[in-house]
Amino acid sequence: MKIVVESVINSLNEYIPYILGGMSVIILLLFILVIVLFKSVNKLENKYRRLMRGTSGKNLEELLISQLENIEKANSNSQEALDRCADMRERIKECVQKIAIMRYKAFEDVGSDLSFSVAILDENNDGVMLTGIYGRQESTTYAKPIDKGISRYDLSEEEIYVLNEATNKSSK
Template sequence: MELLLNLVNDFAPYILIGLIIIIFLLSIIIIVLFKALGKVEKRYRKLMRGVSTKNLEHIVTSYLDKIDECNRKSEHALKEYIKLDDKIKSCTQKIVMMRYKAFEDIGSDLSFSMAILDGDNDGVVLTGLYARSGSTTYAKPIDNGTSKYDLSEEEITVLNKAINQNVEIYNN
């Protein structure tokens, strides 16, 4: 035992220096850990902002419920969008009008032809002819871009312009 005490006494300064180095290294490690803990605490506070005494499981569950509700509403909105998109195709989308002088003895462009079409190029071509003795209006149905009635040159022009109009319907 005495040999051990002598050995400790002989190496006491070295042991003391070693312990001081270990304490210094442990102090540095503690400082680094406190900084890391501070960062984790900031993240935790950010995660738990606006929450009083709820536990994390309850918070995550409530957010998942909100996400499910948003998904249901999004699916419903998409179904409604599809219905509206189908309805829009049958709405008037393309209108072209052209005024012209139908008869040489009339002083101005008082006659007209107008094409009114939907997204499937169904609709009507209206023509109003103005003469000194009276005015006449014609309506000719259009089915898929064609008419079963003979069309005048002006009616063909407005029909082709209406068919070639770019109506943009935004699909996802």
């Protein structure tokens, strides 16, 4: 038995330089692996610190819940603003959007084009036609209602021209 133990020890003594070389390579690889792991942990720790920055002692769950509440409030405010915009669009349809004017000389003996016709319409071509006729002795102003681009009163040539000009304007 002593011989066997001595034989094993002699065999080990022969291979000790190879064993030490192999162990040195393994130790070097493990050292490199430890350095890489430290760098990875350091990067992860930096990301964690950036994530937790500004929490002032609150836990992350409370912070996320408060942010979700803020998002819900913002969505609610946004929807309310969209609803108001839709309401305003409907209301604006009834506002004055189309105007056309024409100045002209109603009578040959009057020196300037002091007579006028003005069409004032909303998006649906509802509104009023104002006409002022200027003469030497008097001046008269007429108002004629316009419904869907049509007047139930007779229109002069100038009034028809102004009404057509106003109704052909785009309301956008």
